[in-house]
Amino acid sequence: MHKPSPPLEGPDAFQDQIRIVLVETSHSGNIGAVARAMKNMQLANLWLVNPKSFPDEASYARAAGASDILDRAKVVSTLDEALEDCVMVLGTSARGRKIPWPVVPPPEAAVIAAENSQAGPVALVFGRENHGLSNDELHRCHYHIHIPSNPDYSSLNLSMAVQIMCYELRMLYLRNLETGEGSHYLKPMTAPGDDGWDVPAAKVGDVEGFYSHLEQTLHDVDFHRRDNPRQLMSRLRRLFQRAKLDQMEINILRGVLSAVQKAAGASGNNKSTQAGNPPAGQDDGHV
Numbered sequence: 001m002h003k004p005s006p007p008l009e010g011p012d013a014f015q016d017q018i019r020i021v022l023v024e025t026s027h028s029g030n031i032g033a034v035a036r037a038m039k040n041m042q043l044a045n046l047w048l049v050n051p052k053s054f055p056d057e058a059s060y061a062r063a064a065g066a067s068d069i070l071d072r073a074k075v076v077s078t079l080d081e082a083l084e085d086c087v088m089v090l091g092t093s094a095r096g097r098k099i100p101w102p103v104v105p106p107p108e109a110a111v112i113a114a115e116n117s118q119a120g121p122v123a124l125v126f127g128r129e130n131h132g133l134s135n136d137e138l139h140r141c142h143y144h145i146h147i148p149s150n151p152d153y154s155s156l157n158l159s160m161a162v163q164i165m166c167y168e169l170r171m172l173y174l175r176n177l178e179t180g181e182g183s184h185y186l187k188p189m190t191a192p193g194d195d196g197w198d199v200p201a202a203k204v205g206d207v208e209g210f211y212s213h214l215e216q217t218l219h220d221v222d223f224h225r226r227d228n229p230r231q232l233m234s235r236l237r238r239l240f241q242r243a244k245l246d247q248m249e250i251n252i253l254r255g256v257l258s259a260v261q262k263a264a265g266a267s268g269n270n271k272s273t274q275a276g277n278p279p280a281g282q283d284d285g286h287v
């Protein structure tokens with residue numbers, strides 16, 4: 001359904017790397033309104049996860065002059081596909097959830113997105129009109145963004161929420177141009193993805209492979225019982241997402257897991273380790 005994307009003409013790598021991801025949008029008019037909101041703020045990467053109807057007349061009608069954003073939008077069937085090569089994921093939510101997650105307001109979220117965009121694609125994820133993002137989807141995010149709206153009427157129209165985030169990114173970009181500090185984000189170095197860090201930041205796909213391996217290992221050693229999970233994996237996800245792993249750290253952790261599985265007599269024959277093996281020669285975690 002989706003066409004190959006032509007090269008981007010964004011003003012700066014940071015804007016090219018920002019990916020707006022809409023999950024299971026039901027009203028295609030909202031998709032068009034999102035495209036318009038993005039183009040106004042000079043963003044161009046739109047990903048659609050399993051939209052109810054797209055492309056169609058309503059989406060193009062609401063996009064006004066932003067039909068080029070719709071033409072090059074990528075349609076995928078799962079959120080995992082949209083996030084796989086990303087280094088940072090920020091999910092939006094109109095309300096608090098059961099397990100509290102790191103929450104940032106839009107201006108801070110824009111800074112986090114801009115900083116991480118130096119290392120690879122950054123996804124901003126928006127939910128369904130009727131019930132937002134599921135807990136599982138929100139647990140795939142490093143941060144949650146909450147637009148501090150009226151607590152008694154907190155839910156914005158989808159495209160308005162996208163507009164606010166795109167505006168914050170735009171303001172950050174313009175402030176940066178004005179002060180002539182086009183690369184000032186790069187100077188502090190605290191984590192993978194920062195200029196000067198020795199190993200590339202881990203991609204979401206690698207981290208997901210690690211989570212499957214971790215879950216399988218915890219199961220093999222009888223720590224994690226699938227019939228009584230007690231939110232263990234969600235809490236471990238939150239821990240590792242706070243840590244912002246790099247690719248070598250993933251390999252080390254997976255090496256540790258393989259050693260644990262071996263010692264427990266469970267290695268080599270489970271699906272999760274086969275599905276997401278680290279690159280050949282690096283799976284022992286030796287550095």
Ligand code: SAH
Nearest residue numbers: 092093094126127131132146147155156161
């Ligand atoms: N009824 C849903 C809200 C859906 S609004 C719920 O209670 O979760 C559609 C989408 O717009 C949300 O999934 C989110 O991506 C975005 N959105 C709406 N209001 C928001 C807010 N106050 N802060 C952050 N995102 C918001």
